[in-house]
Amino acid sequence: MKFVSTRGKSPACLVSDAIQQGLAPDGGLFVPESWPPLEISPGWSQLKFSEFATKVLTPFFTVDPLESKLGEICKQAFNFPVPLEKLDDTTSVVELFHGPTNAFKDFGARFLALCIDALPAPSAKERMVLVATSGDTGGAVAAAFHDCTKIAVSILYPKGLISPRQEKQLTVWGNRVKAFAVDGSFDDCQKMVKSAFLSEKWQQKFQLISANSINVGRLLPQMAYMAYTGLRYQQLRQHLPGFIVPSGNIGNSAAVLWARRMGFPIGPVIFAHNANTTVPNYFQTGVWSPQTSISTLANAMDVGAPSNFERVLHLFPKPAELKKLVSAYSVSDEQIRLTIIDGFQKWGKIYCPHTATAMALREMQRAKDENQHWIVVATAHPAKFETIVEPLIKQKIEIPANLEAVLNKPSASEDISSDLQSLESKIFVTKS
Numbered sequence: 001m002k003f004v005s006t007r008g009k010s011p012a013c014l015v016s017d018a019i020q021q022g023l024a025p026d027g028g029l030f031v032p033e034s035w036p037p038l039e040i041s042p043g044w045s046q047l048k049f050s051e052f053a054t055k056v057l058t059p060f061f062t063v064d065p066l067e068s069k070l071g072e073i074c075k076q077a078f079n080f081p082v083p084l085e086k087l088d089d090t091t092s093v094v095e096l097f098h099g100p101t102n103a104f105k106d107f108g109a110r111f112l113a114l115c116i117d118a119l120p121a122p123s124a125k126e127r128m129v130l131v132a133t134s135g136d137t138g139g140a141v142a143a144a145f146h147d148c149t150k151i152a153v154s155i156l157y158p159k160g161l162i163s164p165r166q167e168k169q170l171t172v173w174g175n176r177v178k179a180f181a182v183d184g185s186f187d188d189c190q191k192m193v194k195s196a197f198l199s200e201k202w203q204q205k206f207q208l209i210s211a212n213s214i215n216v217g218r219l220l221p222q223m224a225y226m227a228y229t230g231l232r233y234q235q236l237r238q239h240l241p242g243f244i245v246p247s248g249n250i251g252n253s254a255a256v257l258w259a260r261r262m263g264f265p266i267g268p269v270i271f272a273h274n275a276n277t278t279v280p281n282y283f284q285t286g287v288w289s290p291q292t293s294i295s296t297l298a299n300a301m302d303v304g305a306p307s308n309f310e311r312v313l314h315l316f317p318k319p320a321e322l323k324k325l326v327s328a329y330s331v332s333d334e335q336i337r338l339t340i341i342d343g344f345q346k347w348g349k350i351y352c353p354h355t356a357t358a359m360a361l362r363e364m365q366r367a368k369d370e371n372q373h374w375i376v377v378a379t380a381h382p383a384k385f386e387t388i389v390e391p392l393i394k395q396k397i398e399i400p401a402n403l404e405a406v407l408n409k410p411s412a413s414e415d416i417s418s419d420l421q422s423l424e425s426k427i428f429v430t431k432s
């Protein structure tokens with residue numbers, strides 16, 4: 001199985017090449033060249049997720065150097081549960097936040113780290129993961145890579161725009177994992193990372209590795225849990241579920257569409273956005289017009305120019321086909337607050353602000369079609385966002401053990417301004 005670029009001007013390559021390159025040489029994103037026919041067995045819904053993921057991902061790794069290691073990688077990466085909780089007769093919640101940093105990004109980051117660690121270094125240069133984070137990516141990547149002693153990690157995050165506990169999760173991993181607090185927005189951080197990848201100087205010094213959600217090594221395991229969830233739901237409830245996905249850079253949303261394309265039982269899909277309306281605007285007007293990101297309560301979704309939309313358009317070249325299946329809406333901070341309060345009062349459930357965007361839209365769907373079943377994708381544990389959630393529910397949130405452990409470690413980060421030179425002055429240590 002080969003991977004090609006969404007822009008069609010890069011040579012097809014194997015998955016491990018696509019993983020190591022991150023972005024395709026023509027600036028596009030890697031996508032599977034074709035969709036392998038997969039004989040989906042109903043029994044798969046009984047498997048542990050790591051076993052299920054191995055089955056679903058195997059066709060993408062045939063003849064790849066990682067083929068024989070795939071099972072072991074899945075087993076090691078996915079050593080935590082993926083619960084599907086019933087809320088009412090037509091609503092369930094899939095909890096993707098039981099990994100080491102309590103957000104879905106653990107799936108992709110852990111899988112990616114193990115894949116890269118298992119591959120031989122392509123050159124004698126030091127390998128460095130360079131990543132921009134709007135909140136959760138950095139922590140997941142730091143936690144996933146900090147054991148890979150051959151690989152350095154540098155994380156850029158917008159200073160003051162991520163939650164204190166998110167910040168903790170990306171600043172406690174010791175010397176090889178460096179965190180930089182950038183005086184700017186997530187988009188500024190992402191721009192800096194992009195220019196480093198394009199810079200001659202950086203290329204000479206480092207073998208740079210991209211761990212943002214453009215990396216297909218993150219997207220494939222996300223496709224697998226969407227497939228797993230759809231299959232399990234259909235077996236349990238005998239209904240085709242729709243998915244409502246909290247969306248920022250469109251990784252999870254692309255992943256659910258890929259899972260559907262593979263033939264898994266997935267019905268309509270709703271992308272839930274916060275006040276960053278680039279994607280909802282596209283659905284309304286047909287015009288793709290990236291915006292400057294604005295900060296909201298759901299900070300990991302504060303993305304004004306969502307990269308993975310290119311993969312969605314590649315899968316659905318005809319806008320009419322896309323719109324038949326997918327819709328996208330924006331949810332305000334006020335709606336997020338009300339949904340968190342409502343969820344606690346009505347169901348006794350506590351949602352993180354990201355999950356609340358999806359839950360708000362689930363409630364709105366009731367008026368449209370009460371027979372459609374929906375799975376709400378819960379992307380992070382609410383305890384990561386206690387400064388937002390606790391005042392709303394007027395109660396302390398119990399802290400999961402892995403978060404507690406991180407909170408007790410000493411943290412370190414360096415402040416830099418939002419230009420590449422500023423980062424270079426910290427990373428390119430000149431020996432005199």
Ligand SMILES: *Cc1c(COP(=O)(O)O)cnc(C)c1O
Nearest residue numbers: 136248249250251252300379380
């Ligand atoms: C990253 C993130 C999102 C957005 O996911 P995308 O795949 O970038 O659309 C939503 N919720 C949480 C908690 C996140 O960390």
